[in-house]
Amino acid sequence: MNTPINQDALNKALWAACDTFRGTVSADTYKDFILTMLFLKYISDVWQDHYDEYKKQYGDEPELINEMMKNERFVLPPGSSFYTLYEKRHEPGNGERIDQALHALEEANGTKLRDASKSVFQDISFNTDKLGEEKQKNTILRHLLEDFAKPELNLQPSRVGSLDVIGNAYEYLIKLFAAGGGQKAGEFYTPPEVSDLIAEILDPQEGDTICDPACGSGSLLMKCGRKVRDRFNSKKYALYGQEAIGSTWSLAKMNMFLHGEDNHKIEWGDTIRNPKLLDKNGGLMHFDIVTANPPFSLDKWGQDEAEHDPFGRFRRGIPPKTKGDYAFILHMIETLKPRTGRMGVVVPHGVLFRSSSEGKIRQQLIEENLLDCVIGLPEKLFYGTGIPAAILIFKKDKPDNSVLFIDASCEFRAGKNQNLLTAENIDKIVTTYRTRESVDKYSYLASLKEIQENDYNLNIPRYVDTFEEEEEVDLMAVRTERVALKAQLAALETEMDAYLKELGYGS
Template sequence: MVTQINQDTVNQALWSACNVFHGTISTDIYKDFILTMLFLKYISDVWQDHYDNYKKAYGDEPELIEEMMKNERFVLPRQSNFYSLYDHRYEAGNGERIDFALHTLEEANATKLKEVGISVFQDISFNTDQLGEEKQKNVILKDLLEAFASTDLDLKPSRISSIDVIGNSYEFLIKNFAASGSQKTREFYTPPEVSDLMAELLDPQKGDSICDPACGSGSLLIKCGRKVVSNHNSKQYALYGQEVIASTWSIAKMNMFLHGEDNHRIELGDTIRNPKILDQNGALMLFDIVISTPPFLLDNWGSDTAESDKFDRFHRGVPPKTKGDYAFISHMIETLKPTTGRMGVVVPHGVLFRGSYEGKIRQKLIDENLLDAVISLPEKLFYGTGISAAILIFKKQKSDDTVLFIDASREFKSGKNQNNLTAQNITKIVETYRTRKSVDKYAYLATLQELKDNDYNLNIPRYVDTSKKEEEIDLIAVHTEREQLKIQLAELEVQMAKHLKQLGLTHNG
């Protein structure tokens, strides 16, 4: 009987594997090695599991089995197999062998792992001097191969309940790298609770097309896909994304495959300067859902070419050069389908009230009745920044002319360094959003006229009063308590004098 493996065991084994690099290189470097090795190990384990099953069914017929294995989700050349690398781990050249294995794997699966001009592993090299001189590097990589060869990381499908275990492990690593690493490791990560909340708010449906124009590791897209599966028992949806950082794009691609999300299109490039998700006519592709946590306060986002943008994304105004928040909002709005289009974007609070060019863009978005809700989030949710954030919900076709404000800034579970949204916090926010009614000290349903009267300022305290009414002071009760305390003090003085006298000490009180 095959022993089943659970999520915690896999997670702990993966995190222990990171110890191979401690004291040698930083988290933002070795994260690529760990995530890539997990990808290679999983593909190898799936291949081996299926090969063994065919062997049981058809006997020792290597040519027949090899032919049948060509229908696998991933083709695995022998030199790309993790176990081949493991068998040669004591030999010199581990870095070269691993790099060659990845290159060969890419070539054999070009339609999945290669795009025009780029491949998933092209920016990942195990044969790097960052691991030290050749002898030291070889030992480190030998230890890495041995860590992944442990029984706890035997990821054969016969040992795990579903592919979710693998996807969850990948997300576990990404989260922990963000929590413990440098700023560089955090810039592609949206905490899972925020992803859950946004997916619930946008309520993905069967057949929806979903896009994240600054997709990072792809977690938001994957959460939306999971919602369709759990709520509608369907895999009929399509995921699209674009990411500007090559190494993060690679992480997103691997993340998709490890979650079983083969129906995806993740492009590499700058969404604002060079959007790549276009339709067959070269126009911006339109989506049912657009969801993102774009980089906050992005400097030098591309304002120099915005006025001549061939897609006319900035017709409401060009955001300031040093703040790219409204550049992403403008792009996202222009990629919404005219009837079903809905959008969720995480922004710093300044987006709600800053004036000048941003104020004019905000006014036009409100006047067009595109804004549906403003939700304030607790502080310290995002790794690496203490900036307070909010979620803006936009809809292309609304049923009324109101905007719901929710102050969820106190809805969290406090942690040592980070705050977290609990399931109860998320449920409260989502139910309030769907009910769409004012709640004392928590939510307010404002009319467009009220927003205009507030000069289009969306700062939540203007709409949701969370101040506590000062309690009236009962002067008679305070006076009575004061007199009682005076009596108690006098009694204590008498007792103290007795004790001092018994001790032969003089009481000078």
């Protein structure tokens, strides 16, 4: 099947493959199987495509071809191809065979599929009791292999063309899993419109280093990289990330490779308790752009260790034990480059006005002239929570000490379960951010003095007045209308009485 691939058809075929699991396994569990199988199928199809090309060039010379194949982006060791697994699908032991193939793939590709302490497939086992007893598990995995062997899922480069098609399909699946993922959805996915908005505001440049310390599946990071590619036709940038949840870290690694993002370093571990992105002296690395959508108000984030933090991240104050929002903000501030550093972070609204230790930290950040902009977003934008959020923009090198407030909470397209930011909504926010102008009922450029007079409270309604006066009621007009309605009612009553008399019901 050499017809060019259609993005919609590919997406539908992948989503249909999920039918194998529906009713048997929760989506939160089977998402890992589907996304991992897509990764394995793509690598296998690329390998096969290139092998066939060399065969055309050099004839049936397996030793020569195998030598040439060692230069591939990925090495596919014998027995680990999707097609080997597919041929044996009717035999017992599908789960064990798939796990062995993934392990061989990791071993053959060195650091590409692992970091210092963890491998990409370590938390993903197809040989798990979650798929039922052995016979049921073997049947489910046979169906999965058959789904991915369908012609619609032929992912050979000669048919696919741009690698974006595969990356887009991977993102499509992640988005659908997030939409049905409930509370856990926010752990691995930021809505693409929000990622677009943040990336546009942070304005990545050629040569930038870009970091997300709570990177989830990596979509926000890659949006920033994409801006550089689209604007400068260049891949001169580097992506860095850290993710605490092992299976989500695996998604991020696979996502990077399926998008062709080879210049990345994604570490596994708790960013607050154990930051892994360190320089050669053991200090925190510094980046041009730092951006994240960290977990909202994380409980037990590591307050007990913060006082003795070896990196000095909490010198402005220690956030409360049950709310880790400022822990992430302070970590991100400390990893900004002194001149070019700029940062965008998604936060719950409480970050803008909560007092006590958070109030003191907020005051310090404002006094240091780091806060650049506060953007209020609509409710129901994020998966797993209906609450409205805000984006805080920080900059290391600000020309003045003003802070721009934007209230975009009412500007969205309503969806059935999820609201969306449209391209127009995003353009309006970005334009307002760049012009830094006060717009009636939408934005306000506040001076440091005004913020001080508000006790460093950043609650947006204190600065952007969105109050709409109700239209004055003309009482005389209402009275006239009421008199007219009473007259109409009396006429109808008289008419009704006449009809009733005609029918013999009159007195």
